[in-house]
Amino acid sequence: MIKIAPSILAANFSRLAEEVVEVEKAGAELIHIDVMDGHFVPNITMGPIVVEALRPVTKLPLDVHLMIENPDAYVEQFAKAGADYITVHVEACKHLHRTIQLIRSFGVKPGVVLNPHTPIEQIKHVLEDIDMVLFMTVNPGFGGQKFIHSVIPKVKQLSDIIKEQGLSIEIEIDGGINEETIVPCVQAGATIFVAGSAIYNEENRAEALQRIKAAGER
Numbered sequence: 001m002i003k004i005a006p007s008i009l010a011a012n013f014s015r016l017a018e019e020v021v022e023v024e025k026a027g028a029e030l031i032h033i034d035v036m037d038g039h040f041v042p043n044i045t046m047g048p049i050v051v052e053a054l055r056p057v058t059k060l061p062l063d064v065h066l067m068i069e070n071p072d073a074y075v076e077q078f079a080k081a082g083a084d085y086i087t088v089h090v091e092a093c094k095h096l097h098r099t100i101q102l103i104r105s106f107g108v109k110p111g112v113v114l115n116p117h118t119p120i121e122q123i124k125h126v127l128e129d130i131d132m133v134l135f136m137t138v139n140p141g142f143g144g145q146k147f148i149h150s151v152i153p154k155v156k157q158l159s160d161i162i163k164e165q166g167l168s169i170e171i172e173i174d175g176g177i178n179e180e181t182i183v184p185c186v187q188a189g190a191t192i193f194v195a196g197s198a199i200y201n202e203e204n205r206a207e208a209l210q211r212i213k214a215a216g217e218r
C-alpha cells in the first residue's frame with residue numbers, strides 16, 4: 001500500500017483549511033508542509049503558526065519538511081505546533097544525530113532528507129534512529145519542477161539496505177510526482193509520495209489524487 005501526501009505549497013493559501021479538508025476527503029494519507037527560510041533554499045514559505053493553524057483542521061499526520069538552516073533552533077516550535085513527522089536536510093545539519101534525538105525527544109517522528117546529489121552513505125549510521133527518509137527528486141525550493149530520474153537508483157539502494165537490515169523506515173519521494181513518475185519510484189521501493197502541483201493545480205483534486213495512487217498501485 002502506498003500513501004499520498006499532498007503538498008500544500010501548491011494550494012490556495014487564502015483558503016488553506018478547505019484545501020486541506022478537500023484532500024483528506026479525497027483519500028490523502030498525510031499532509032506535507034514545506035517550510036522554507038530563504039537561506040537554505042531561495043524561497044520563503046511558512047512557519048510553525050501555519051502548522052498550528054492546520055492541526056485542528058485535519059486528523060491526518062502533518063509531515064513537516066524543513067528546508068531551513070539551523071533546524072535545531074526550530075524543532076521545538078514545530079513539535080509543539082503539532083507536527084507528526086519532522087524531516088531535516090542532511091545538508092543543513094552539523095550534528096545530524098543530535099537533531100534526530102531532539103526531534104524524537106518531543107515525541108515527533110524524525111526523518112532525514114537527501115538532495116538529489118547527496119549520497120545515501122551520509123545517513124548510513126542513523127538508519128536505526130529514524131522513521132523516514134525523504135528523497136528529493138527536484139532541487140528543493142519550488143513546486144512544479146521536473147522530476148530528476150537519476151535519483152531512482154539511490155532509492156533502490158536504500159530500500160535494499162532497509163530490507164536486509166529488517167528496519168522499519170518509510171521512503172518518501174518529493175518533487176515532480178505524477179501518474180508517470182510515481183511508477184519507477186514504487187518499483188524502487190518508495191512508500192510515501194508527495195504531490196503538490198499534480199493535485200492542487202487540477203480542477204478535480206480527488207480524481208487527480210486517486211489517479212496518482214492507482215498508477216502507483218498498478
Ligand code: DX5
Nearest residue numbers: 007140141143144176196197
Ligand atoms: C519542493 C518541495 C515540494 C514541492 C513539491 O522544494 O519540497 O514538496 O511542494 O511540489 P511538486 O509536486 O509540484 O513538485
Ligand code: ZN
Nearest residue numbers: 034065174194
Ligand atoms: Zn517538500
